[in-house]
Amino acid sequence: MSIAAGHRIRTAPASAPEESMTKLESTGVEGAAPRTLTGSLGVTAIVFMVVAAASPLTVIGGAAPLGILLGNGVGFPALYAISAVILLLFSVGLAAMSRHIPKPGAFFTYVGYGLGRSTGLAAAWVAMLTYTTIQVSVYGYVGYILSYTLQTYTGVTLPWWLFALLTIALVGVLGYRHIDLSSKVLGVLLVAEVGIVLLLVGAVVISGGAEGLSLAPFEPSNVASGSPGVGLMFAIAAFIGFEATAIFRDEARDPNKTIPRATYAAVIGIGVFYTLSSWGLVMAWGPSNIVAEAAADPGSLILRTMSQYLGATGEIITNVLLITSMFACVLSFHNVVTRYQHSMSNAGLLPDRLGGVHHRHLSPHVSSLAQTVTAAVLIAVFALFQLDPVLAVFTWFAGVATLAIALLMALTSIAVIVYFVKTKKDGRVWNTIIAPGLGFVGLVLSAVLIVAYFPIMVGDVDAAGTPVFGALSWFLLLLIVVFPLFGYLQAAWIKARRPEAYAKLTDTIAG
Template sequence: MSNQIEESGSNPVAGNADEGQHRRLRGSLGVWGIVFVVVAAASPLGVIGGPVPLGIASGNGTGFPAIFIVSTIIILLFAVGFTALTPYVPNAGAFYSYIGKGLGRVTGFGFAFVALISYLALEIGVYGLLGQGAQALFASYGLPSIHWGVWALAAVVIVTVLGHRNIDLSRNVLGVLLIAEVAIVLALDAVVAVTGGHEGLSTGFVTPSQIVSGAPGIALLFAFLSFIGFEATAVFRDEARDPLRTIPRATFLALILIGVFYTVSTWALITAWGDSRVVQQATDDPSGLLPGATEEYLGSAGLHIVQVLFVTSLFACILSFHNVVARYLFTLSNRKVFPASLGEAHKSHASPHLASGLDNIIVAVFIIAGIVIGLDPVTQFYTWLAGISTVGIIILLIATSVAVLAFFAARKRAGELDVPVWRAFIAPGIGLVGLAGVFYLVLQNLPDLVGGSTPIAIGAVVLLVVVFAVGAGIAAKRSEVTLE
């Protein structure tokens, strides 16, 4: 298939030029623009302050940085197959388009609904973290305590404005916020490395006995969850310059940068506290691990900066996932799954403005419901929704890996395999084994991930099964619903 054919096929709707123009998104995202969106979705500062202390406490302690290396390798192996299939998927739609290419239209749309629910759930859930973070931040400066929901709804308003505009504006905002949060963590890393930390440089991540100590499986779970969001490299296909080159490069660059950042920064955080006391500290006060280290090595000014950037990091994460959800709604509308009006791009901004608006309405309804019911913003509002997202996204990764193998197996049988065996079979096959192991760990520990509730854990799985059935059912009954 020639590049010319692939690019012309990226228009999701056949029709006259004017209609196609109004159903196409436009942007000038290059490799780094997409990387900003993806890495912001991963929320680097949020990960170092959240999952990392939990991984140290509940996982394998000082050996935790090595687990990030393992996680990075698993996802990079997945990405080898993912990007190998990219030239054959000439439309925006990310995982579900890839799954449909390898496993069929009906299956693809079933997973489209799983993806939509998973990302929407995570977007909504992070508003709980942001609301509590903003509440604590302003209260620390002696200002009156304002309910977390008010801060969350204020953030919805800002996201609404940014989502209505062209993706280039969001890229610029995300770029500024991302650079700021990464810079403060790298500053902490550098000071800790130069001073030698509390007990000298940590060696746990290169000590086999430490790497396999405790519960390395749980550590792998927390490390893997820190990468959620990298699918966005393909979601923004229509808004990328030269997507056949940009998407693969942005995918690998984002994953490598995230993996190296997490590994080095986790090692520095452990070094800051010292191998002999970091596990106990992380167990006693996980949320205080990063702030405590920051205050000790960067002073009170550094601590205040981290507190502010923690909130802006969560906002960047929300904005990234909002853009992903809006584009899912936009693309599915142009596939005739949802009302066609949601698939119209703004005449001036070339943004999915109606899909973006609908997403924000849904988010606001959930936030208001959480306020009325009286849910805790973290232990209930966030954890319940994040549990749904975690299971759904890992299922999507597994299904995409299977689709890659199936697609290239079919081409091999037809004598049309034009991709190296390493990219078509070996790398995605090994990655699939790793993903299956992670999925087993997720299911085994899902009740703990959703606040210790087995009924909610079961409900999360049932919900994903139901939405898959709905998506597949729509595609099966309506022949006009197509992947292109």
């Protein structure tokens, strides 16, 4: 068996108690293929992976204009800061769990240890819904941008879904190979897109903006204006992926230190960058003009801003980086989903083959192929129903993903508190009770606001613009109910048909 230099497959005795949550042996396949991922990713590499999932330029160029237009207008930048504080509190408990539960499954693993096997399985399927929908939503957006760019510069018109499928294929190739390759690609793209946005902010500050520099976006009256629930949805959506640091545990160097540090660095870095960048966007046009400019064409707002402050060259560079930013985003989410599937397979929740590791690339290659096919099929279905790639595919499914992740993180916060209260493995009250508790409150309030304004996001409003829960809103919200319900049903089935496998799902919490 050929193993890449600097890496080796880690194995553990089947009786090791700490392995049973993520490694169920299957008859006839034991020893047939490596089941555990390995690597030497450091803090920087993991931060690149998860921040790339947040896709800085896509957020500032795509989500921020929509948050300003559909959300709370001038006050939208403040929601990034609010989201960062809530998620930082949540991260304290997440980091504490990562030290005591050495498993790469993240949410579903932690919920399983804290709240029991059945709830852990339910959480696993909510996580799958979250990362699959957010990934597919960005495929829709990148398909649109590529189609629009081709038409703008060449006059040739090709359907968005064709570009989406081509992107899926390229992401699939990189996802099939070793994680180090993906992290290098993401690192280069991330530095470039962050650099161009900071250059824009610098130009705005030096010029003084359209109406002078001010703190108008942080004034309470502006923060509470419009539809703050929709704005909060876009703000929290910008952070999706930061929590995936724990998923790369098996591929991290010194994970007990690397994972917590990477988690804190990702949240703080994302929060500061988005708050500063969106503030710069508002200042570029002025508080009295930004909503009108976003309404004129939210998709091109960042390009028009770049053209005004950095010239035609800046606009062209940004257009290119916007495309690569979205590519980096879907590549990162692809890596996250494949590792969730890998962990779920090794826990006996998905077909055994999905837990295999490539003998040379040391990647979850079968899981990667499965996710590539899933994304391609979903895009084909959306194309068949002629859904708009931005107003439908991107907006609808980003909304589903955001609400699902907020609820999942709230559940994980409770699991953290329960786990440490029961086991008393960590005596730090702030890390195990207070911070997770405050994070839970913030996440629940965020979820309530998102649900209240959900119809506006999907276009379910009456003639007066009042949100109305129509068929589309209920269908999308129902997904967040159906997936965890399936997890509970699966748990019941495993408990009845495979009691030994069910007993191995956790070691410390009785089902």
